[in-house]
Amino acid sequence: MSRWRAIWGMARRNLRRSWARNLALALVLTLGIGGDILLGMFFTGLENRASLLAPPAAQSVPMQVLAPTGVNLESYLSWATYSGSIGSSRNFQEAYRLYWQDAFSELGRGLILAVDFEAPFFRAFPLEGRWPFEADEVALPEWMAAGLGARPGSVVRLAAQDPSNIGSYRVTGVFRPEIPVQLSPGTRTLPAAARLDGTANWPLLALRLPGGEPAAGGTGPISGSAKPADHRGEPNGAWIMVVEERAAALEQRMLGFYVREHPAQPAAVRFGPVGPVFNRSRTAPEQGRLLGRRIFATGRRALGASFLFVAIGVFVILLIAFIERRRELAVLKTVGMNNRMVLAMVLMELGAVAGLALATGSGLAVAAGIQVARVVDYVPPPTFAAWLWAFVHTSTVLALATVLPLSMMQLATVQQLLQNQKLYLVRKKVTLS
């Protein structure tokens, strides 16, 4: 124990004696740690800012899936029900099937949805008139009724799937989508800006017709008096009542499943719908964050590259320190210190400087970061994760920069050190000849 105390005493003396060099080392490391934390905060802040650019969209249901042609919706949904969940827990309890198709009107191109009006959230919708149940009946969202000048009882012309095949529909109701499961508590009205993004903001038809054969769970072909323009068929979409927090993960899984099962080259997307379309309220914030990440990725890379600078700085300082101390190390080795003890002494010196730098750098970064976060609203205050990341970065850099000088020091003999002879990084093989 006393031996190590003596070594620590020597290390302390060395620290005092070479204060200028140790100060430079501490400064470089402080800059490394502090810079990493602050720059990381800055880029995280920019990504946060990107995620705040567009607010979440108001939606009637947490998640809407519109599947392209060729997807077996029932298999897709039953896979999605349990995918990634633990045990027998389900990702969602209810999925309401719907049939979607392109629709054309005087107001442009959009969708028309055939749905089951027994879905509970329809009860929350303010409705003037009634929901449609005949083949030639339609319920219009408020924005569309206003645009077409339609009221309950009016007849409107719409084309479904084929723009040249126009049919007439009697308007049975005009509805205003409500938002039962999203935004802050108490928010019950739909913001004007979100009107075109709500999942039930399209003309609605009945999925099951009177006289037709209702399929269990809303599935199955629809027979009956469908008009020529009305191509209602097997459900190809669903409203999924997933918990909002799990919607993004579920979307990723469903998308991954689709890509695996229906591989299509990237260019295929130019020629038709080749993948499912997901609507979620938080799509826009997530898209913003991803956009920010892509745009600022080069900045993150620069941050990584700047650590090369720190590494070389540390390496240069340590190398010079070693060259300067050759004679001293030679004397220490002569008087009986073995390699392990010399190494311990150097590491103690280095550890003390690194510890000081870590404390100073972290302290400075936290203090500056808190101030910046107060002034700039989108920059988050420093977090433990950011500190840990910076610590790992700096430690790695320090370890890498130390390897070379320490290896040279360990392999050097007293003679080599005293007589300015060439030093080696790896042990030189001795042969007898």
Next chain:
Amino acid sequence: MSGLASLILTNVRRNLARTTLTVVGMGLAALIMTASLTLSEGYPAAAYEAYRSYLGGDILIYAEKIWVRGSDINQSESGTWQFARLTADVPGPAGFFQPHLAAGGYLRPSAAPKGFFSQDAVRELAARLAAAGLAGAVRPYFTLPAAKTEFAGGTGTGFGGSRPDAAVGASPYVYTDSYLRAWDTGDGWPSLAPFVVAGRSLGAADEGRLVCLVDATRGKLAQLPGMDFPPEVPRVGETLRVLLPRLSVDLAGQPRLDYIGAVWVELEVVGHYAVPTREATWIPPGRGEGGATEPEAEQLYLTSPEIIIPWDTAEALLDVVSEGAADLWASALAVEVGSLARVESAVTALAKLFPDLGPVSVPRQAAVANAHWLPEPVFRVPESEWRSAQPSGQVGEPVRISAAFNMIFFAIAALLAAANAIVLVLERQREIGILKAIGASSREVMLMVLGEVVLLSSLGAAGGFVLAEAMAVWNLISNGTPALAVLLFVGSDMARVLGLTVSFALVFGLLPAMRTTGMTAMEVLRKE
């Protein structure tokens, strides 16, 4: 002084390992800086030529901000953007390069103008561009959306095969993704003739006539799994029926399409075009195990849904479907800059000049798309090549931090040079002592150390500069830049790179040099 120079040269020669390290370090830094100053700013004249010729310019300016820059994010208030999806209301080049924005959506500033350019907007923009000296020709990407396109097809073998049921009364073939694009046959527009593979190109005599060109390669799309496309294209001389929705502009200036009052138009196909853009090469799976590893190749075509019609015809059709409410229907402008050598600088200037619009160079747009196997469909390229390259959503201009990178690399290189100098001083204490003992002044010894640092740094910088600048000079020459302008560019780049190199070398070399002045001859020799 000549003695000092020879001493410096001797020292440089004697320590080849450290000399090489310093020269290579500084050379790398200079190479990176020169590349960021020049290579990242432009392209050789032939780069992405097919795309540029077909799109009509070197830079695309989107009416909507679908190409986002870092400054857009940084300067926008929270909640001021909105989610949107790319629609077919005003079709344009975004459909080629970023088609996934239709299903996946994108973000755009809510207050920014949406949709399309009018003639007045184009004139104003062209005037501002000319005033800023940024561009030559400005060509609107004038399109007319189509609800559907029909053609009868023939019994003969077309580009993509034959149609067995081409009897009288058979259902016509239908395209649902096509639209009309106007091409001016005069007024300085490039000729379409190089792309025409059958029939003839459009000429001045076609202006005002109901004639068109169609893409000859679309018949092959029927070979793609899951694609419901006609296996042939309309023959030359055949009539195309196009259903055009009525167009109007609402009070908020937004485009509005009425599909109920859509109008059928018949166009005579006078020619086929094909746009060969690039060649895809790959090593066939399973090869290379003892056998030859010759790569396979596939010529890729743009495969455009655009039905190209003469400009005057498009204007007349727009007049019919909009009843005079719109004078232009263009989601983008193609801008010709003449030289690609500094096209990215021009795009940056455009972004500053028009902060509400989305300018992007065609090479940049195409390069990003090509990395994701867009926009061309492939037929022979194996799935393993494109499977993991799915488009990743909305993209934007990567934030530019080349200045920071340059500083970092120069600092690293200068640190290497400084370390070399410090080691030099430490190892040559005896020499320095002798030099001082025989009469060398501190200033002379300091000059010797500094001279060595500056010499090595300059050598490295010159090497790195020459390597990177050679490519940049080729960019300039291939773009037809006059010799004097090339010399000026090279001169200014060289001044910047060498200036920075020498500055860094001097600053970082000062410390070791100053250490030598503090030593006396006796002090040095006593240490020995």
